[in-house]
Amino acid sequence: MAKIILLIDDDPVVLEALNECLRPNYQTRIATRGKKGLELARMQPPPDLILLDVELPDVRGYAVCAALKQDLLTASIPVMFLSSHTDVGDITHGLELGAVDYVSKPVAPPILLARVQTHLRLREAHECLQDQNIHLESLVSKRTHDLEARTLELQRSQDLTIFALGSIAETRDNETGNHIFRTSAYVEVMARRLAAQSSRHDAMAAHEWEMIWKSAPLHDIGKVGIPDHILMKPGKLTNEEFEVMKRHPTLGRDAIRSAEIRVKSEGSFLRVAAEIAYGHHERWDGKGYPQGVGGEEIPLSARLMALADVYDALISKRVYKPAMPHAKAVEIIREGRGSHFDPEVLDAFLARTDEFQKIAMCFSDPTLDEDDDPLVRVAVA
Numbered sequence: 001m002a003k004i005i006l007l008i009d010d011d012p013v014v015l016e017a018l019n020e021c022l023r024p025n026y027q028t029r030i031a032t033r034g035k036k037g038l039e040l041a042r043m044q045p046p047p048d049l050i051l052l053d054v055e056l057p058d059v060r061g062y063a064v065c066a067a068l069k070q071d072l073l074t075a076s077i078p079v080m081f082l083s084s085h086t087d088v089g090d091i092t093h094g095l096e097l098g099a100v101d102y103v104s105k106p107v108a109p110p111i112l113l114a115r116v117q118t119h120l121r122l123r124e125a126h127e128c129l130q131d132q133n134i135h136l137e138s139l140v141s142k143r144t145h146d147l148e149a150r151t152l153e154l155q156r157s158q159d160l161t162i163f164a165l166g167s168i169a170e171t172r173d174n175e176t177g178n179h180i181f182r183t184s185a186y187v188e189v190m191a192r193r194l195a196a197q198s199s200r201h202d203a204m205a206a207h208e209w210e211m212i213w214k215s216a217p218l219h220d221i222g223k224v225g226i227p228d229h230i231l232m233k234p235g236k237l238t239n240e241e242f243e244v245m246k247r248h249p250t251l252g253r254d255a256i257r258s259a260e261i262r263v264k265s266e267g268s269f270l271r272v273a274a275e276i277a278y279g280h281h282e283r284w285d286g287k288g289y290p291q292g293v294g295g296e297e298i299p300l301s302a303r304l305m306a307l308a309d310v311y312d313a314l315i316s317k318r319v320y321k322p323a324m325p326h327a328k329a330v331e332i333i334r335e336g337r338g339s340h341f342d343p344e345v346l347d348a349f350l351a352r353t354d355e356f357q358k359i360a361m362c363f364s365d366p367t368l369d370e371d372d373d374p375l376v377r378v379a380v381a
Contacts, residue, residue: 002027003120006047008037008064009082010057014105018051021109022116034059038067041074049119051103054083054090062097069098076126078119082107086229088240095225095247102227111228122224126259178363179312180217185359186308188213193348194300208272212301215273219280219305222252246289252277272301280305285339295342303342307333307349310340315360326357 003026007018010032022028029047031037034056041047050068054061061081068074081094084105091102100119103112195209223231226248230241237245256274278290279302286294288306298306314329324332330353337346349356 003048004029004045005116006031006037006040006050008032008034008050008056008061009053011053014053014082014107017107017109018112021107021112025113026116033057034061034064037064038074041068041077042071046074047077048123049116050077050079051116052079052081052099054081054085054094062093065094065097065099076123078123080115080119088244091227091244092247095244095251100225104227104229115228118224129259178365179316182312182359182363183219183305183308184213184216185363186311186356187216187304189352189355189359190304190307190345190348193352194344211269211272212276212304215269215276215301216305216308218252218256218273219276219309220248220252221255221273221277222248222250224255225251246281249278249281249290275299275301276305278302280309282306283340284342287339298342300342300345303345307341307345310336311349311356312360316365326353326360 005022005026006029007015007022008031009015009018015030015032019028019030029040029043031040035058037050037052037056041050052061052064056064061083065079065081068077068079075098078100079098080101080103081099082103082105083090086104094102100122101115103115191209191212195204195206226245230237230244233241253274256270256277260270260274276299279293279298282288282291282293282298282302283306284294284298284303286292288294311329311333314324314332315326317323330350333341333346333349337343341349
């Protein structure tokens with residue numbers, strides 16, 4: 001059955017353009033007033049995505065979004081704002097209300113279709129995670145005699161879900177999927193080094209260490225909520241745009257926590273993923289974001305991810321720079337001891353730099369023809 005998209009806009013020209021763009025692939029419902037839009041959103045079957053105009057005749061789109069998120073029947077439906085305004089304050093306000101994206105008018109059909117597809121895929125991944133949880137609970141009740149088989153199936157389901165969600169984040173970026181494979185492998189190398197040390201041997205169980213590198217692919221899931229005109233901007237970001245970009249750790253944490261709540265799995269492997277998503281841009285000296293915390297206030301999982309992410313940015317080719325040689329990248333990271341990076345994590349990296357180089361070669365990227373992530377550009381600069 002085709003996905004249902006609810007269009008809430010009072011401009012007949014815009015509605016005609018949206019309908020013409022979406023109808024070949026999706027079913028559409030149309031409302032020209034905010035209150036009517038709320039009624040259609042509650043209609044069964046519910047829409048899979050809502051495109052919501054900011055300016056409506058009876059009530060502002062922001063109020064409609066707030067009402068949708070407060071209603072249990074509609075809270076999980078992703079909302080994309082439509083507006084001719086690109087003010088950073090307006091965009092931020094919309095995201096804070098729970099919207100997943102902010103699309104500027106006039107809408108270019110190819111861009112709209114791509115972003116609609118991205119958010120529908122993300123919702124499908126969340127629903128898949130919920131279905132998997134229900135399925136696994138059923139297996140536990142039916143196959144209690146085979147604990148080892150059930151555990152392996154759970155681990156595979158978790159791994160599949162994590163990489164599926166991580167790959168969705170990559171579709172919003174100009175990175176290839178190899179970025180999440182490389183950074184996960186880097187984190188695993190350092191985590192295994194730390195786990196083997198006598199001082200940490202009894203601090204964490206083996207499965208807790210494993211959850212760190214298996215959760216690493218979700219570190220940038222929050223980028224799904226960053227508007228394309230900022231995420232894919234080829235030039236340097238303005239201060240206002242960078243403030244919006246800096247929201248992606250918070251958006252990522254909130255999305256993962258929301259998934260935990262939906263599947264009633266608080267305290268699960270997703271807890272570590274939320275730590276990584278929220279804290280991987282913090283610095284050891286407290287000069288990072290979004291919280292500006294430092295030292296051991298930053299979860300170890302996020303400290304490991306921070307180093308892995310920077311190393312990958314340095315050795316990867318970008319349109320504005322060639323790939324940096326491994327040795328030079330190592331020296332730059334070495335200079336970050338006690339400022340950007342946890343000294344203990346840095347030592348684990350320095351003890352295994354050869355393995356980092358092998359991983360980078362094994363999962364190397366194809367030649368890039370498009371602009372890369374401007375956030376990484378800022379981090380490297």
